[in-house]
Amino acid sequence: MSDANLSGATPIRKSSLLEQSALTRKRHRTGTVLRWLGLGAISLVMFFLAVLLWSIVSRGVPALFQYQAQIELYYDPAFLNPNGGEVTPEEIGGINLRTGFERGIFTSSLRRTLENAGIDIEATVASRWTAEALTALNGAGLANAEAVIEAAGSSADAAQRLGQAGSALRAAGAALDADDAEAALAARDTAAQALADLGFDEAASVVAGIAIADGAAALTATGYQQALLDAAGALRQPAQFDDAALSALIYATNRRDVRDRLVENPDLIGTTDATGVPIDISVTRYLSGELSGVGTAQMPPGFDIGQLALVDAMQEAGLISNAFRWHFFTNPYSQSGEIAGIGPALMGSAYMMLVVLVFSLVFGVAASIYLEEFAPKNRLTDFIEINIANLAAVPSIVFGILGAAILFTLMDLGFGNSIRGTALLGGIVLSLMTLPTIVIATRSALKAVPPSIADAALGVGASKVQMVFHHKLPLAAPGILTGTIIGIAQALGETAPLLLIGLSVSTGAALLSSPFAGGLLEQAQSMPTVVYLFAQNQDAPVREGLAQSAILVMLVLLFALNILAIILRRKFERRW
């Protein structure tokens, strides 16, 4: 006899199916709220992701292109061989790169090229400064300023006369504020006279009309004094324009190559060679429109409008091209953004990934197989398991400190400096960091293999090793691969441990040799540390351009790795 009719069970309620009960409504409400919350969270994430990608791509992609001045390099015999006669390679090799080659070949070639293109350098610079002076004068209401400057003859003379008038106004201002009314009147009239002498009759009458009671404030309010002094300053600038100002426009990146070429073949002296020379990286921000060139804040640091006028003229003459920065992928890191690149960093990171792959995959898979299949289940293995799981959560800088400790120990033993900053040390440290990820992924992949497969293998008389290696491991391979690639991608982006073991200071590292020829033991750079260095650069275009370009390259690599993981996974899973 069952207790089906036991009293005290859930009471039976009468209700219509067509109406929602309060409880049902509440449940639906909760569901709706949760759905919207989830949607909101996803939207927020997508928004931030889009912002991140946009900020990287919008800066990184343009920075991959470089503005170059198309210059006819002229190997000037007058510079290279001033004494005439036979020139020896040693003589050429002895010429200083920066002071000699840059000015003697590059700057003079730039000047030559500009002149050949029909650009009058001095006139271009002067006309821009004159325009600047006119803007200042006209802005203050000093009409017929153009005629005044022209009347002065040279811009130097105009500058002097405008400056004198400005000084007179300043003196008048000072006198007006003083208590001596007579002197104030005299100074005011002197200033008015100075303006009238220049030809600013209207302004002269305005100044003459200022009462002593109005004080210096009234004079300042006219703005004449500031405009006159500004215009005088602007008109003085063209005289300052020299080779250094011209030279600053370009970055003579290939001066060493040029010297080497000439040393090798002195017969080139006297010939010309069309080449692209990078424009200074600060000027590129003007060319790209990022800086307008108007006002101090919008001026590339260290440049003036005269130089920008020249840049404009060059652009008009078609002497500036925007070419892809191929050398970014081959050049070593440099403080100078014009020639800086990520070549050794890419290689260093690749080598480290190689080391990580070998170390962490071999040790990780071996450890997981042992723990999962062969280890007895006891307190010790439990302890090890917990610690491996914890290891995955250890901050990466701790691994860096461990690496540094290894480094110091090796230093004490006498071969520390040979391993400092090498891809091998970096790879070992990153392997330690990746190991737990791979162990966890491998173990879960092994666990996910259905036990029936193990039964089947053991049932036909396979040994445990055969069972693992013939059946479980192949089935777990996609999971292991995915885990490994994710671990490696993680290691690729890891910065902190590498900073601690000296990969950031090896800024001079060149391209590495092949891993079999000892490339692993050379001073290396890595992608994340180079990004770090770029982001700390003194030049804004490097901080905000090349750093993003390097990040972009890293992201593309990570993306490729993840795609690879997916493809491998699909390929292995689709087989059955």
Next chain:
Amino acid sequence: MDDLRRIERTADMNDTKISAKGVQVFYGETHAIKDVSVEIGDKTVTAFIGPSGCGKSTFLRCLNRMNDTIDICRVQGSITMDGQDIYDPRVDPVQLRAKVGMVFQKPNPFPKSIYDNVAYGPKIHGLARTKADLDGIVEASLRRAALWNEVKDRLESPGTGLSGGQQQRLCIARAVATAPEVLLMDEPCSALDPIATAQIEELIDELRQQFSVVIVTHSMQQAARVSQKTAFFHLGHLVEFNDTDQIFTNPQDTRTESYITGRIG
């Protein structure tokens, strides 16, 4: 079943293949098998029946030491095969399992080709010297499992792509390929439809010509159809072990009678 076949069957049951005496199995603290003694004849189908959790599968897995893979499992008592103790420390379970093949409840072909599924056992046991040998073994095994005609044209296609019944026959072929002397079957038809079940049962009857077959089954009809000997397990005890005809027509124990008439189970 006609009488002629029944006579033929009894004629075959001559000598004992596996003899278990006083077998006790513990899973940790749980006493799963309590003092079971059973004689399994050569070229005989022996069926283990009983309600769920009665220990029949556990006992079956003792016969090829599959229980070794479970850490907490302990086996006591003696099980001999052809007079040799299979739990002797000198016995390598790997070798034992080549002699005592096993077919599982759920068809579990390897995720490899049909050919590789069958060839795996012979390969690891070194039963074939040449590729031709191996081909021969594979064909013979598939023929014995009555699967050859269905798969001979697609030996390279995955074994997991076959239907459930075919997969189970593939598993039988795989077990047969290592030339076992005993074939253990753990509810081989429980995941199959009636037609596939009928095919497997027919196959079991044919396999009896070469092997001693032990089959665990939930279906009393199946036990009655395929076996010559039947053992009834209940709560870890071997309640009754006798000729199948006797068990089903004239059970000695009341528990057996209750079970086969459907009153407990």
